[in-house]
Amino acid sequence: FDIEVSMLRQVHEENGLAPSVVELVDAFTYNGQGCVVMELCGWGDLGALLAMRGPLTEIEASYFASQILEGVAAIHSANIIHRDLKPGNIFLTEGLRVKIGDFGVSVNVKDRKMGIVGTPGFYAPEMLLGDVHTAAVDIWCLGTIIFLMLIGRMPGLTTESKVLYDDTFLDRFTLRRSVKRLLMQMLALFPESRPKARELKSRPFLSKRNRPDQLRVATFLVPPEYEPTHGPPAPPTTIVAAITPLAVAASQEVVLAATPVEEHAVSANNSDIIATARIVNSPVPINEDAAISEQAGPKRPLSSMTDDKETKRVKVVADKDEATDN
Structure with a gap:
């Protein structure tokens, strides 16, 4: 100290x-x-x-x-x-x-x-x-x-x-x-x-201190169920997320080992962090439709995930109203 x-x-x-x-x-x-x-x-x-x-x-x-x-x-x-x-x-x-x-x-x-x-x-x-x-x-x-x-x-x-x-x-x-x-x-x-x-x-x-345009300002993809209440705004075509202690620990474990980072992405458990690493490392520009974990199964845009939440919420309210009417 x-x-x-x-x-x-x-x-x-x-x-x-x-x-x-x-x-x-x-x-x-x-x-x-x-x-x-x-x-x-x-x-x-x-x-x-x-x-x-x-x-x-x-x-x-x-x-x-x-x-x-x-x-x-x-x-x-x-x-x-x-x-x-x-x-x-x-x-x-x-x-x-x-x-x-x-x-x-x-x-x-x-x-x-x-x-x-x-x-x-x-x-x-x-x-x-x-x-x-x-x-x-x-x-x-x-x-x-x-x-x-x-x-x-x-x-x-x-x-x-x-x-x-x-x-x-x-x-x-x-x-x-x-x-x-x-x-x-x-x-x-x-x-x-x-x-x-x-x-x-x-x-x-x-001697280069200006950030190159191709360097994406991104950290980790936010899991669909996690809704951060603070953090820097996300620029267009960029996915930004809050870094949890677990995410930081997992990332440091990957990068500090004396073998290629990419090998760890293959051999490590297919967590959201690793799956996201593959997405962001892809040459395809990031957008909402592409930002889906490899584990998630069929492709679903992030917007549809929030729509699902809203649909469920509306359905719950409707069920309550129907029960009241009965």
Whole structure:
């Protein structure tokens, strides 16, 4: 609690209101428990979006990566290392704007911390080797996030696996040469070989901050029986839903595993979340007639579902009236 509050304040004091970093609204203690109030990020997190969409296009991944880098640069300018950058800690506000959160394991660069902290799959090599942590830890994590966004799975490296450091490793993936080169640099074995955050800002892939038109502003499909009482308005041809804790947990479980997201969509239980992921990931534009879970059987437009409810309600009223007349 104290660490997170201290680090957030330090970042914002150093940068004004730091871009792409979650805003600290208040912090207090209640019944002996620390409470942190932060700005509302009502559109979920990057992990949930990846679980729904699967791998992103280069222009879509570039949009998110550019914003994450902006936040990382602000964090590093305050001499702080986040140490737990991952899709689940990249929150999204309205319009899919990025906000980095969860500073619970962050440290000051001068502390020269060692050991393994953060999330499995995102550990930098120097963590596994017991070396001192530097800002390069976050560059490694950002490179891993970019890899996940583009490829749909984790690099899956260990201290014994040197496959990433082979120049031919990324050749198996359909990526532009400049993007492959960027990933090789960010995921370099030695931390001193990785570019600094401020240096990366000049890279074309990491300088796109305007949301591409083809990136749908959507989260999860609302089940027909659920009627949210609040939430952002749904733009035309876009399906928006409230994110329940269950949905978030399920999506994070899907995306953080070290196998392709699409494989999980096939192997996992065919829940509404997974079925919706398939719908939204379809090249066919989303509309009410197409937004039906694969489990639902024959296609029924969402409007007909509400009509059914209204019909049932009217029938119940009619039955009551008939009983009264009798």
